Amino acid sequence: MPKGIWREFQHPVENTSDKKLSNVKAKVDRVVRVQRVRGGRSGKTVTIITGLDLNAVELRKLLKQLKNRCGTGGTVKEETIELQGDQIQSAIEFLKKDGFQPRQAGG
Numbered sequence: 001m002p003k004g005i006w007r008e009f010q011h012p013v014e015n016t017s018d019k020k021l022s023n024v025k026a027k028v029d030r031v032v033r034v035q036r037v038r039g040g041r042s043g044k045t046v047t048i049i050t051g052l053d054l055n056a057v058e059l060r061k062l063l064k065q066l067k068n069r070c071g072t073g074g075t076v077k078e079e080t081i082e083l084q085g086d087q088i089q090s091a092i093e094f095l096k097k098d099g100f101q102p103r104q105a106g107g
Contacts, residue, residue, distance in 0.1 A: 034105065036107075052080075
């Protein structure tokens, strides 16, 4: 058997049903919040994006695009995206171009 052809498990995205996809809100209808946070991170500023309501695979794709756009590091924690540094304006611009209606939260 050649290497790379045998698969034990199916891809998680292939297992989604049509019912699950039909219940997803349109990007415009989602309440997306972008905020700057510094507490509990040793004084380092982090930009947090919440309310995207995407699955794990889509969150990772969006994170990669945001990291390339902002030129910084970032991660996905639970259902939020965290970008290093103060990236509010560039994140809001990118999310608007992607079809979301983001709002800045906090000060």
